[in-house]
Amino acid sequence: MDNMCQVYEDEIQSLEEEIKLLTEQCEDIQQESTSYSEEEILMAIKSFQSEFQGESEGCESPSDLKAQLESLEADLSFLMKFTGIQFTSHSKKTVERTRNRTVQKHRVSGTCYSLSFQLEFQLLEMQDEEKVSSVITDLSIVMESGEDLNVSKFVSRTEEHGDLLTFFRSLSLHAEWYEHRRRTFLHFKEKYPAVVTLPEGLQGDYIVLRNPKLSEFELMVVWKIHLDEEGRTTPVLDLLTKVPEQVLEQNKGSIEDAPRRFRSLLGLFGIETAIESLIKVVGSQD
Template sequence: MDNSICQVYEEIQSLEEEIKLLAEKYEENQHESTFFSDEEIVMSIKSFQREFQGESKGRESPSDLKAELESLEADLSFLMKFTGIQFTSHSKKTVEKTRNRTVQKHRLSGNCHSLSFQLEFQLLEMQNKESVSAVITDLSIIMESGEDSDMSKFVSSTEERGNLLTFFRSLSSYAEWYEHRRCTFLHFKAKYPDIVTLPEGLLGDYIILRNPKLSGFELMIVWKIHIDEEGRTTPVLDLLTKVPEQVLQQKMATIETAPARFRSMLLLFGIETAIENLIKVVGLEK
């Protein structure tokens, strides 16, 4: 027992002596002054820069990252102007994650010209040694496009197929025609307020032309926007007539051929000019 105590005591003395030596050495270093020449300082800085550049090889500088961000923002701005699509909100939630499989739930909302939309879908990502694949499932689309049966069919077809690229490409085309129709109706209503009537407002798909001096006489210009299940968009315009019986008897041939003549004007002069000419004819009718 005594031998053990002596051994411990000797070890403590040895540690104390070692600590004392280290303390003395530290004090000596503290009182020493080390001076470096300007050349040595410059060489040290250059060496540090080379090491830093070597460690950051493959990384972009802040100025490069800023330039890249500005370029991406410019591209995004161009795409929004070109397609008319703007996203107002986006949220995602990871509902499942394993080593090779990730499932995220996304919610998107935005507008394309004057049409708003909401999307909800799940994105399934599968990863293997060679590649990563992604599949969209459970797609749900809400469109504020009124009672357009064509759009409803297209939305249902897109939800079944889960093809977002087709949806956004077709939405851009459809919304552009939708906005063009709205602006055209607004233009003619403002220019000919006594002749042009919009029973369903600017978002309706037809306008009524009436001559205030001819009771019961009116022309209806119907402007549908047809979109098939594949997303192909086509404007379809036609003319419907409502004519008092006495006028119809006097100008039967002219009234009967009016729709065909209107369609011919559409092909020859375009939508705006065809409507303008028709409005002028109605306004001069006696």
């Protein structure tokens, strides 16, 4: 019932804002033109209030509303688990309202797996005799991405086109890869603590493999998550080596060929198996 009360309170607050806006618009009209009398303006406001009250009285019973609310909450919970997207706050403000045009300003923040985001945009709704159309304008996105130039380009393109559907679809997949990488790094760190180190923590994009007995020899597995301007996410992995000169001279061919072999392992067995194969090789060196 608390949720239902909150819904009604939000509607009342929204109505109050709309009445205030309508009153201001009427005052402006009155100052600029003598076409509308004060009595006509007050009648228009009362008509608007009566219309809203009539809609409220025609609502379904509290039990039906509660059942619908529970169903919506269940659907929302499923979508959050499926996409990883969870909204933490949302506010809206009506900045313009006419008979066939409404402009609302929205602010939204949330998380997608371990990545956070903030959105601000205006929603323009226009109604004619046949349909209602909506257009997003003035879209601004703040997305946790560090200094990732690819993410910045994607965000800029999304802001330019006002395409929120593509943004959330791409964000879900992109953040899912981040989460997959984080869990993979954590798994290998816990399973092979003597060999695996994470210089930048779980949010970093590489791990270092080092045998404690051969500290000068190490392999670095770099795991980038590329996001292009169209919103497509691609994992990009590579292998870097750090080998003492004496060892390099003796095994130059095999060491220089290690990155190519690692990429072959990725294609044949997948990311986890390829990385674990390297860990076992490094850990077995004497």
